[in-house]
Amino acid sequence: MAKPRDPYFDVVEDLFAPLGQVTIRRMFGGAGVYLHGVMFALLADGEVHLKADDALQADLETEGSSAFQFEMKDGRVAEMRYFRLPDTAADDPAEASQWGRRAVDVALRARSGKRKKNKTSA
Numbered sequence: 471m472a473k474p475r476d477p478y479f480d481v482v483e484d485l486f487a488p489l490g491q492v493t494i495r496r497m498f499g500g501a502g503v504y505l506h507g508v509m510f511a512l513l514a515d516g517e518v519h520l521k522a523d524d525a526l527q528a529d530l531e532t533e534g535s536s537a538f539q540f541e542m543k544d545g546r547v548a549e550m551r552y553f554r555l556p557d558t559a560a561d562d563p564a565e566a567s568q569w570g571r572r573a574v575d576v577a578l579r580a581r582s583g584k585r586k587k588n589k590t591s592a
Contacts, residue, residue, distance in 0.1 A: 482513060503518070521577045
């Protein structure tokens with residue numbers, strides 16, 4: 471039996487609505503946020519975390535953001551290249567979408583790089 475849809479998903483879809491039709495898919499203990507088939511954000515513990523490169527990471531950290539971390543089975547803490555959406559953007563679709571657009575661009579570049587690597591290694 472499928473889990474009922476999390477009401478927070480509606481909030482996040484509305485938050486990023488200026489970007490276009492976003493979709494959310496459950497994964498592990500959270501969910502991925504996608505635009506045009508590319509995952510640009512991660513939902514975990516009631517927070518939105520955006521996929522970041524060095525430049526976006528620096529800008530998000532300037533706004534007080536921190537990296538998404540999780541505890542592994544062996545007790546070590548792992549960190550991912552996803553950074554919390556700034557608090558000022560949490561209820562502001564215009565600001566959230568500005569950050570989100572940058573995260574989508576990061577995700578598209580990362581996907582493009584993976585495809586190139588796969589083609590050259592084949």
